[in-house]
Amino acid sequence: MREGTLRRESDGRVVCERCGVADSMLARxxxxxxxxxxxxxEGLLIRTWSIHMFxxxxxxxxxxxxxxxxxxxxVSDLKPWRVAFGRGSKSVLxxxxxEAxxxxxxxxxxLELADVG
Numbered sequence: 001m002r003e004g005t006l007r008r009e010s011d012g013r014v015v016c017e018r019c020g021v022a023d024s025m026l027a028r029x030x031x032x033x034x035x036x037x038x039x040x041x042e043g044l045l046i047r048t049w050s051i052h053m054f055x056x057x058x059x060x061x062x063x064x065x066x067x068x069x070x071x072x073x074x075v076s077d078l079k080p081w082r083v084a085f086g087r088g089s090k091s092v093l094x095x096x097x098x099e100a101x102x103x104x105x106x107x108x109x110x111l112e113l114a115d116v117g
Contacts, residue, residue, distance in 0.1 A: 002115060006043070006093065009110040015103050016043035016095060019113065023047055032056065032094060044094045045113070050085035051092050053078055061100040064089035069111040074100050 002023065006016040022044055032044055036057050051062055057080065064073040064086025073086040077097045086092070093111075095103075 004113045004115045006045070006111050006113055008105075009112050013103070015105055015109075015111055016093065016099075017041040019043045019045050019093070021045045021113070032060070038094070038096045040096055040099060042096070043099075045091055046094065047091050049087075049089040049092075050083065051078075051094070052083045053080045056080040059097040061095040061097055061105075063093040063095065063100055063105055065091045065093060065111065069113065071105060071107050071109045071111065073107060074105060076100060 002021040004019050004021060005014060006019045007014050018041055020043070032038060038058065038060060049064070059077050059079045062075040062078050062084050063071055064075070066072055066088060067090045069091070072089050075084045078084055
């Protein structure tokens with residue numbers, strides 16, 4: 001899986017230091033399933049407009065993004081066994097619960113992905 005760093009375009013602040021990019025069907029299907037936690041600074045960018053938390057072991061923040069990586073919606077503290085979607089979204093950034101607020105992520109922010117590998 002590709003990995004990169006996500007920054008806010010307006011001020012260059014890092015939103016996610018180690019962001020995996022789930023761009024294959026298998027990677028999208030797997031998502032964060034099977035993990036017991038998502039450490040601070042890590043996240044997963046999934047090319048989809050909705051997510052489910054079935055069989056997850058921990059809560060996350062879900063940041064819904066449009067085609068240009070502009071934040072359309074932030075769902076904070078999404079708990080296991082819930083679903084969330086973002087109308088008009090093309091991808092979702094999954095972060096540890098509370099991380100979006102700590103990083104100041106809000107609707108309208110434009111994010112940039114710098115590939116690491």
